[in-house]
Amino acid sequence: MMVHQGPCLAQTTAKTLITPHFMPTSSESTDELSIADLQRHIRQMYYEKDAARGTDGTFMWLMEEIGELASALRGNDRENLAEEFADVIAWLATIANVAEIDLNTALQAKYGRGCPGCSRLVCECPNSEKP
Numbered sequence: 001m002m003v004h005q006g007p008c009l010a011q012t013t014a015k016t017l018i019t020p021h022f023m024p025t026s027s028e029s030t031d032e033l034s035i036a037d038l039q040r041h042i043r044q045m046y047y048e049k050d051a052a053r054g055t056d057g058t059f060m061w062l063m064e065e066i067g068e069l070a071s072a073l074r075g076n077d078r079e080n081l082a083e084e085f086a087d088v089i090a091w092l093a094t095i096a097n098v099a100e101i102d103l104n105t106a107l108q109a110k111y112g113r114g115c116p117g118c119s120r121l122v123c124e125c126p127n128s129e130k131p
Ligand SMILES: [Zn+2]
Pocket: 115, 116, 117, 118, 119, 120, 122, 123, 124, 125, 131
């Protein structure tokens, strides 16, 4: 975990993300949140602050959250682990907003038709290759 000075913005943000006010904007379902819904919602909540911070500063927050996910994966607290996954994807959506990348479009383009390497729905790429 990074040591930072001053108020801990990440903690405030994480707490905000898990309040009952986190409602999807889609009318489809209340218990399913699509990537597009998430990115829209993150934009509504944080875009002004995120744009002011910029990609570099926001990337540092993502890295901190990834570190916290690593710690949670080694622990036994399932609730905390779920929160850390949520934080990582929320910060990823945040950076995508600042960098003006539509995550749904990007994901559809790259993974929507199967593995980008072999085009299969069940990957048949050699294990020596990524993915
Ligand atoms: Zn493949």
